Amino acid sequence: MASNWQTVVSERQMGERRKFAASLSMDKAATWFVLVPVAFFFVYPLWKLIVLSIQTEAGLGLHYFQEVLVNARTWDAVGHTVLAAGISTVISVVVGVALAWLCAYTDIRWKGAIHAFALLPLLIPSYVMTLAWTQLAGPQGVLNRAASWVMGSPVELWNVYGLDGIIVVMGLTHYPLVYMLTLSVLYRIPKELEWAAHSAGASARAVFAKVTLPLALPGIAGGGLLAFISGLDNFGIPAFLGIPENISVLSTLIYEEVIGFGPSAFARAAVLSVLLGVIALAGTGMQWVLLRKSRVDQTSAEDKSIRRSLGKHRLTAEVLVGGFLLVTSLLPLLSMAATAFVKAYGLPFVPENLTWKHFAFVMFDHAGTKGAIGNSLMLASMTGVLCVVAGTLFAYWRIHKPSALGKAMEGAVALPYALPGMVLGLAMILTWIEPIPGWQPGIYGTVWLIMIAYVTRFLILQVKSSTVSIMQVGKEVEEAARINGGRFWTRWRRILLPLYAPGMATGLFLVFLTAFTELTISSLLWSSGSETIGVVIFSFEQAGSTTYSTALSTLIVGAILLVLAAGSLWKRYWQRRIEQ
Amino acid sequence: MKRVLLQKWTLSLFAAVSVFGLAACGSQPSSSTPSQPASQSTPAATTEPAAPKVAGTLSFYTSQPDADAASLIDAFSKKYPDVKVDLFRSGTEEVISRLQAEAQAGQVKADVLLVADAPTFVSLKKQDLLMPYTSPEAADIPAEWKDADGAYTGTKVMATVLAVNTSKVKALPDSWKVLTSPEAANKAIMPSPLYSGAAAYNVGVFTRQPDLGWDYISGLKTNQMTVIKGNGAVLKSVAGGEKDYGMVVDYLVARAKKDGSPVEIVYPKEGVPVITEPIGIMKATKNQEAAKAFVDFVLSEEGQKLASGLGYTPIRKGVAAPEGLYAQDQIKALSANIDELEASREADKKKFGEMMGGK
Numbered sequence: 001m002a003s004n005w006q007t008v009v010s011e012r013q014m015g016e017r018r019k020f021a022a023s024l025s026m027d028k029a030a031t032w033f034v035l036v037p038v039a040f041f042f043v044y045p046l047w048k049l050i051v052l053s054i055q056t057e058a059g060l061g062l063h064y065f066q067e068v069l070v071n072a073r074t075w076d077a078v079g080h081t082v083l084a085a086g087i088s089t090v091i092s093v094v095v096g097v098a099l100a101w102l103c104a105y106t107d108i109r110w111k112g113a114i115h116a117f118a119l120l121p122l123l124i125p126s127y128v129m130t131l132a133w134t135q136l137a138g139p140q141g142v143l144n145r146a147a148s149w150v151m152g153s154p155v156e157l158w159n160v161y162g163l164d165g166i167i168v169v170m171g172l173t174h175y176p177l178v179y180m181l182t183l184s185v186l187y188r189i190p191k192e193l194e195w196a197a198h199s200a201g202a203s204a205r206a207v208f209a210k211v212t213l214p215l216a217l218p219g220i221a222g223g224g225l226l227a228f229i230s231g232l233d234n235f236g237i238p239a240f241l242g243i244p245e246n247i248s249v250l251s252t253l254i255y256e257e258v259i260g261f262g263p264s265a266f267a268r269a270a271v272l273s274v275l276l277g278v279i280a281l282a283g284t285g286m287q288w289v290l291l292r293k294s295r296v297d298q299t300s301a302e303d304k305s306i307r308r309s310l311g312k313h314r315l316t317a318e319v320l321v322g323g324f325l326l327v328t329s330l331l332p333l334l335s336m337a338a339t340a341f342v343k344a345y346g347l348p349f350v351p352e353n354l355t356w357k358h359f360a361f362v363m364f365d366h367a368g369t370k371g372a373i374g375n376s377l378m379l380a381s382m383t384g385v386l387c388v389v390a391g392t393l394f395a396y397w398r399i400h401k402p403s404a405l406g407k408a409m410e411g412a413v414a415l416p417y418a419l420p421g422m423v424l425g426l427a428m429i430l431t432w433i434e435p436i437p438g439w440q441p442g443i444y445g446t447v448w449l450i451m452i453a454y455v456t457r458f459l460i461l462q463v464k465s466s467t468v469s470i471m472q473v474g475k476e477v478e479e480a481a482r483i484n485g486g487r488f489w490t491r492w493r494r495i496l497l498p499l500y501a502p503g504m505a506t507g508l509f510l511v512f513l514t515a516f517t518e519l520t521i522s523s524l525l526w527s528s529g530s531e532t533i534g535v536v537i538f539s540f541e542q543a544g545s546t547t548y549s550t551a552l553s554t555l556i557v558g559a560i561l562l563v564l565a566a567g568s569l570w571k572r573y574w575q576r577r578i579e580q
Numbered sequence: 581m582k583r584v585l586l587q588k589w590t591l592s593l594f595a596a597v598s599v600f601g602l603a604a605c606g607s608q609p610s611s612s613t614p615s616q617p618a619s620q621s622t623p624a625a626t627t628e629p630a631a632p633k634v635a636g637t638l639s640f641y642t643s644q645p646d647a648d649a650a651s652l653i654d655a656f657s658k659k660y661p662d663v664k665v666d667l668f669r670s671g672t673e674e675v676i677s678r679l680q681a682e683a684q685a686g687q688v689k690a691d692v693l694l695v696a697d698a699p700t701f702v703s704l705k706k707q708d709l710l711m712p713y714t715s716p717e718a719a720d721i722p723a724e725w726k727d728a729d730g731a732y733t734g735t736k737v738m739a740t741v742l743a744v745n746t747s748k749v750k751a752l753p754d755s756w757k758v759l760t761s762p763e764a765a766n767k768a769i770m771p772s773p774l775y776s777g778a779a780a781y782n783v784g785v786f787t788r789q790p791d792l793g794w795d796y797i798s799g800l801k802t803n804q805m806t807v808i809k810g811n812g813a814v815l816k817s818v819a820g821g822e823k824d825y826g827m828v829v830d831y832l833v834a835r836a837k838k839d840g841s842p843v844e845i846v847y848p849k850e851g852v853p854v855i856t857e858p859i860g861i862m863k864a865t866k867n868q869e870a871a872k873a874f875v876d877f878v879l880s881e882e883g884q885k886l887a888s889g890l891g892y893t894p895i896r897k898g899v900a901a902p903e904g905l906y907a908q909d910q911i912k913a914l915s916a917n918i919d920e921l922e923a924s925r926e927a928d929k930k931k932f933g934e935m936m937g938g939k
Contacts, residue, residue: 239809243772246936256774259673344840346819429681524674528666542671543645544812544832
């Protein structure tokens with residue numbers, strides 16, 4: 001394969017070449033400009049957690065570490081956590097990359113619908129997702145009953161409760177992260193490269209393995225990392241599928257400790273959180289190792305044309321993808337909606353038991369819903385805008401000024417997303433109630449603390465998404481602009497932003513949606529007047545009003561799908577107008 | 581070029597949405613405006629002329645369901661219009677975690693706390709976070725349901741009962757022993773004590789009864805009892821028909837039954853573990869008068885009638901229980917020493933975990 005038009009550049013080399021262009025003082029200023037906020041917003045809360053873990057009654061010490069580390073349950077949980085997050089990430093990557101490749105390159109039909117349905121697992125609350133899975137593959141689920149019927153005797157084909165179930169459900173819940181990030185990178189790979197490899201005699205498989213895959217690595221590794229740390233912090237799936245089988249992972253063990261009470265409860269929870277953090281950092285490290293092999297290429301525009309015709313396999317692919325989405329996205333959504341329509345939970349789904357009144361109640365009668373939708377909309381938008389600016393600048397600095405410090409900071413930004421929401425919420429309280437002794441900024445107990453917590457938690461989504469696009473833009477573009485006399489702001493506005501836009505938009509989209517449907521942090525940090533959608537759903541669920549909570553969830557997911565559909569129609573209309 | 585345009589459009593849409601959101605936020609009434617200046621000039625309430633002025637803001641942390649907390653605050657505000665109640669409502673675990681974090685930072689923000697069970701309050705009392713207050717309204721509440729030093733007082737009676745799916749089970753059982761009998765094998769479900777304080781209380785009480793004890797728990801294990809997180813999930817499982825029997829708090833079952841779910845409440849003849857959702861005043865309170873007024877109101881006849889109207893068994897003698905539930909003097913409560921329960925909670929949970937574990 002000809003490689004003169006491809007250069008394998010390590011991050012370090014790239015940085016060295018770049019240095020001559022920028023003056024040293026600018027470099028330093030930029031570093032401080034990034035370092036100070038990251039230290040204050042990310043490292044400081046994490047530091048509070050670490051202090052909590054080493055603070056004993058007799059001063060500082062590793063007493064709690066010792067206590068936790070000799071406990072066999074801890075190591076059980078660590079093992080389960082690594083297995084669950086690790087293998088589920090493999091599932092997420094395989095499914096996400098396959099789906100992204102089909103959508104980006106082939107002539108498969110119904111791409112808009114596939115795209116929308118592939119996002120559903122991120123939007124549907126995880127307890128609904130797991131409940132749907134138990135209805136499908138629980139001991140009394142559809143799958144096992146069908147198998148028993150076919151065999152004529154009771155057989156258990158597969159039981160979703162247990163570690164294997166946790167892994168599968170997690171993998172199929174988090175693959176959209178890989179899908180989104182890979183999709184935006186695939187459009188940018190110049191098709192000429194694939195054609196060249198093809199005409200040089202490479203088989204379709206070799207083209208995929210030797211050209212597409214390495215070039216798509218930034219997206220795949222970034223998405224994989226996000227799926228991995230999502231698996232670490234996930235509480236709903238292991239709580240639901242693991243507790244009945246007495247399987248604990250770190251996130252459920254941490255919850256157990258936090259509510260365990262007493263002065264040492266937080267300390268032990270903090271120790272476990274430190275362990276979780278170490279695993280998250282190991283995942284981040286893996287990602288760097290992978291990215292070292294990534295190729296930086298010449299810059300090309302997004303290309304959404306069809307590159308491969310599936311021919312006679314098209315229908316097969318469509319049926320497979322359709323079946324997959326039916327089971328993993330549509331059925332959970334329908335089962336959730338079905339619950340919301342039934343008069344009382346547990347009644348059979350027959351016409352005389354159906355009613356609209358739960359939807360009417362949550363929309364019009366429940367006092368909190370409108371305020372909560374407004375609050376969540378405001379929080380998600382502001383978090384999105386803050387993250388897209390801060391996350392893109394961070395990613396830019398991280399890639400163009402590679403250093404050990406940069407890696408450490410990326411780790412610090414990733415950790416809040418890997419910690420269970422409960423732990424991050426507690427760290428936020430400890431940090432922001434009195435950030436500096438004697439100074440209470442009055443943020444605690446207001447909606448602003450939730451926003452700070454959201455930015456802290458979700459920034460990594462934006463950083464990884466922006467990174468994907470930034471890594472695909474070669475240095476020559478910016479240098480050309482510089483040589484032509486473009487000032488900093490002009491360069492960004494006219495050249496870089498348009499090129500970075502796909503990754504930025506992906507990140508904005510992910511941050512917005514995750515913040516919009518967030519539950520754990522706000523249930524710990526909200527206060528009168530700052531209820532979020534998550535808080536309202538959580539309240540319904542806790543009061544035993546499952547029909548209301550599913551009605552509200554259905555409405556929210558339905559509204560998001562409508563907005564997506566409207567967006568895609570508008571896009572089609574706009575493209576047609578341009579083409580005319 | 582057109583794609584660049586599209587992306588720009590997406591970005592500007594989000595910006596627009598966020599600006600809209602900001603505006604919406606700004607238009608909401610500020611949540612921290614105390615209303616004392618206005619009340620200072622008006623003459624004191626005519627009924628209790630000698631009492632100190634009850635005004636200002638009151639921060640109320642609770643695990644009651646949203647709607648119940650809201651109607652409690654509404655009723656209180658009608659009586660004391662000068663007090664502005666700020667509510668934080670979440671699960672008992674979340675409320676206590678937040679409170680503990682505040683205590684850790686030395687900045688307890690709550691004035692009044694109302695959460696699930698007495699041992700939780702015993703623990704807070706030990707940490708010296710509660711202010712003793714013996715409400716004059718507490719006289720009609722049995723001694724076993726309030727703290728002798730006045731650190732906390734029960735506000736209602738919530739029994740853990742047997743919930744039965746009526747479309748699956750025809751003959752209603754009358755004993756807890758049904759859960760260890762063959763007819764309930766692999767068909768029963770209970771909340772895990774590891775993830776809920778109230779469930780831990782129940783296990784503590786059950787294992788301290790001479791005719792139940794740890795043998796009972798071991799029998800549950802042998803009978804393939806399913807353990808899950810939270811009372812809500814237990815009720816869902818029984819109402820949905822996934823399981824036939826459930827160990828669950830009474831008011832959830834009564835509500836589901838009233839809505840039409842196929843469930844029935846059984847009060848077993850051995851008696852039932854009872855939690856009392858106690859209320860207490862935090863030592864760090866900055867508004868003692870309002871906090872005391874709030875506690876008095878919850879325990880008063882008016883407050884207890886409100887609780888009954890919301891579907892809970894009132895704790896005060898002489899206030900009728902809601903339809904479908906036993907009144908407080910009809911309930912045969914299984915009891916155990918609260919201090920002992922608090923002290924051995926971690927050990928109980930550990931033993932339960934080990935016993936139920938290892939399939």
